[in-house]
Amino acid sequence: MSKKKLNVGLVGYGFMGRTHSNAFAQVNHFFDVDYEPVRKAICARDAAKAKAFADQWGYESAETDWRKLIERKDIDLIDIASPNNTHAEIALAAAHAGKMVLCEKPLALNRKEAEKMVEAVEKAGVPNMVWYNYRRVPAVVLAKQLIDDGKLGRIFHYRAKFLQDWTISADLPQGGAALWRLDVNVAGSGVTGDLLAHCIDTAMWLNGGIDQVTAMTETFIKERKHNLTGKVEKVGIDDASAVLARFENGSLGTFEATRYARGHKALYTLEINGENASIAWDLHDLHRLQYFDNHDEGRVRGWRSIHVTDSDHPYMKNWWVPGLQIGYEHTFIHQAADFLKGLSEGKTPAPTFRDALATDYVTDAILDSAQSGTWKQVHGA
Numbered sequence: 252m253s254k255k256k257l258n259v260g261l262v263g264y265g266f267m268g269r270t271h272s273n274a275f276a277q278v279n280h281f282f283d284v285d286y287e288p289v290r291k292a293i294c295a296r297d298a299a300k301a302k303a304f305a306d307q308w309g310y311e312s313a314e315t316d317w318r319k320l321i322e323r324k325d326i327d328l329i330d331i332a333s334p335n336n337t338h339a340e341i342a343l344a345a346a347h348a349g350k351m352v353l354c355e356k357p358l359a360l361n362r363k364e365a366e367k368m369v370e371a372v373e374k375a376g377v378p379n380m381v382w383y384n385y386r387r388v389p390a391v392v393l394a395k396q397l398i399d400d401g402k403l404g405r406i407f408h409y410r411a412k413f414l415q416d417w418t419i420s421a422d423l424p425q426g427g428a429a430l431w432r433l434d435v436n437v438a439g440s441g442v443t444g445d446l447l448a449h450c451i452d453t454a455m456w457l458n459g460g461i462d463q464v465t466a467m468t469e470t471f472i473k474e475r476k477h478n479l480t481g482k483v484e485k486v487g488i489d490d491a492s493a494v495l496a497r498f499e500n501g502s503l504g505t506f507e508a509t510r511y512a513r514g515h516k517a518l519y520t521l522e523i524n525g526e527n528a529s530i531a532w533d534l535h536d537l538h539r540l541q542y543f544d545n546h547d548e549g550r551v552r553g554w555r556s557i558h559v560t561d562s563d564h565p566y567m568k569n570w571w572v573p574g575l576q577i578g579y580e581h582t583f584i585h586q587a588a589d590f591l592k593g594l595s596e597g598k599t600p601a602p603t604f605r606d607a608l609a610t611d612y613v614t615d616a617i618l619d620s621a622q623s624g625t626w627k628q629v630h631g632a
């Protein structure tokens with residue numbers, strides 16, 4: 252049966268532009284969904300680079316101004332994979348034009364912008380979703396299933412960390428291509444919005460809402476040369492963030508994100524301790540879920556390492572044969588598949604813009620707490 256075409260206009264051809272393009276290209280090979288994403292247009296400011304990306308990734312055309320992309324009648328969906336300071340303006344215009352909108356995380360520079368984005372997509376009634384892709388790791392989905400089945404019982408602790416080491420050098424400039432994450436005007440915040448936001452999104456999905464936080468942040472390198480001005484300027488981002496949190500279900504959370512953990516490139520780990528069982532997961536070993544069940548017979552009780560590759564594991568029947576694992580890029584393919592399935596069913600799968608706003612409420616409270624040195628109630632909690 253022929254598929255319904257969904258014409259995609261992608262903004263940004265960097266790291267995420269590639270993961271999304273790969274997802275649009277692969278999704279119909281592995282998932283039986285009614286819609287087929289058509290790579291209609293890529294938009295980036297440099298015409299030659301945009302054209303080269305279009306050729307490499309099979310886009311039919313290239314634009315250099317996202318406003319023109321949104322005006323195009325042949326585009327159904329705008330996918331925002333550009334830096335954080337561009338998300339709100341593009342999403343508002345896309346929603347206003349009646350386009351579906353997918354957006355990278357964090358949803359916006361701050362919660363005020365994010366609220367406007369939620370209002371815009373909900374008022375326009377357009378399908379919307381944010382690429383918090385770790386919700387689509389099969390092992391993390393298995394963790395969600397075990398928690399929802401009540402296997403852990405009452406949950407006491409949730410701890411997560413996301414560690415990197417790529418900004419330790421004081422000689423690294425801030426701003427411009429590749430280094431926009433160090434420029435607070437473009438990124439909104441440092442590791443709190445970039446890395447910790449992933450931990451918070453997964454945490455609230457697995458363990459429910461967070462209502463209070465207290466945090467400390469640090470900017471280890473206070474000044475860096477700015478690539479766009481050529482001058483040494485104050486660094487406005489947080490380099491590291493450490494958080495204590497209270498969940499609505501009474502459990503305690505500890506979160507840490509940093510780009511100053513020498514030796515760690517992208518170590519996202521989480522552990523959840525319940526009265527009957529515990530769960531642990533590690534991005535570097537993403538196809539495994541560690542599980543301890545206190546109900547096991549004492550002589551053989553211990554942490555088991557579940558290789559999440561069997562056909563009854565989440566998403567895995569769509570891939571190879573049991574025992575063969577998948578990787579990082581598949582999380583985006585899963586998210587694209589769920590979005591397309593949702594279109595047929597008239598539903599927008601989570602995380603929607605509203606779900607991502609809840610994460611922005613927590614990250615804003617974390618940054619407020621770090622400034623004031625006091626506990627903060629999370630907005631809306």
Ligand SMILES: NC(=O)c1ccc[n+]([C@@H]2O[C@H](COP(=O)([O-])OP(=O)(O)OC[C@H]3O[C@@H](n4cnc5c(N)ncnc54)[C@H](O)[C@@H]3O)[C@@H](O)[C@H]2O)c1
Nearest residue numbers: 263264265266267295296332333334335355356357382429
């Ligand atoms: N889901 C995840 O795990 C994940 C991982 C990395 C980045 N991200 C998010 O994805 C977004 C992009 O990050 P990235 O790592 O791909 O960045 P990147 O620097 O690799 O790519 C950004 C792209 O946006 C383009 N761009 C910048 N301004 C633009 C404009 N005004 N119009 C059109 N294009 C513009 C740049 O040319 C570049 O192609 C950010 O919001 C980031 O937080 C999410």
